[in-house]
Amino acid sequence: MIKIKYLGHSAFMIESSEGTILIDPFITGNPSATCEVRDLKPDGILVTHGHGDHIGDAINISKETGALIVAPFELATLVQKKGANSHPMHIGGGRKFPFGYVKLTQAFHGSGFDDEGSMVYTGQPCGFLIHVEGKWIYHAGDTALFGDMKLIGDRFPLDLALLPIGDNFTMGPEDAAYATKLLRPKVVIPMHYDTWEVIAQDPEAFSTMVDQAVTKVEIINPGEDYSLNF
Ligand code: NI
Ligand code: MN
Numbered sequence: 685m686i687k688i689k690y691l692g693h694s695a696f697m698i699e700s701s702e703g704t705i706l707i708d709p710f711i712t713g714n715p716s717a718t719c720e721v722r723d724l725k726p727d728g729i730l731v732t733h734g735h736g737d738h739i740g741d742a743i744n745i746s747k748e749t750g751a752l753i754v755a756p757f758e759l760a761t762l763v764q765k766k767g768a769n770s771h772p773m774h775i776g777g778g779r780k781f782p783f784g785y786v787k788l789t790q791a792f793h794g795s796g797f798d799d800e801g802s803m804v805y806t807g808q809p810c811g812f813l814i815h816v817e818g819k820w821i822y823h824a825g826d827t828a829l830f831g832d833m834k835l836i837g838d839r840f841p842l843d844l845a846l847l848p849i850g851d852n853f854t855m856g857p858e859d860a861a862y863a864t865k866l867l868r869p870k871v872v873i874p875m876h877y878d879t880w881e882v883i884a885q886d887p888e889a890f891s892t893m894v895d896q897a898v899t900k901v902e903i904i905n906p907g908e909d910y911s912l913n914f
Contacts, residue, residue, distance in 0.1 A: 703783030850883030
């Protein structure tokens, strides 16, 4: 059974028989975080892009635990220089790791890392397709709605999609509902909202826009778990 733990914002912990995957671990400085960084012991850390609310504590967790950071090449190179353990990939590439199969998708957004006050550009941002225990999970990262979400849905029978609904920096609820229609996952969990006022949203409003005969909307609060047990 796969356990999805929501850590707030875009941060999730995916626990399966193959290992523990941490995605976009923004804990320190995250007003919605409910856990302690020292309690996170992942095998792999997937980072979608260099913005502080996604790379978060990834470097420190990798240094502390030895967990492998998987990220687009430019970002993987930067975190390696800062002492983390990393594996570079890029959009369209997939690889089997001990903790699961990971494939990078495009995301329409920016990717810069705030390096002590100066912005270092870290290539293209990405989303992740994760295959564990025979299930396909898509974490969209920060992105706009894009038409090739249909391609992702056609190529991979998604069991779960994690989609931003916060608007302003990413898709808002209406675009995220349209994205759900293109992706056709069995379950969608909204993310990247309510952390700050600028991305305040009503997830129930998103829920009413999704055709729940196709996709079930699961709204989970930071600190809560969802079990993928179908
Ligand atoms: Ni971002
Ligand atoms: Mn973000």
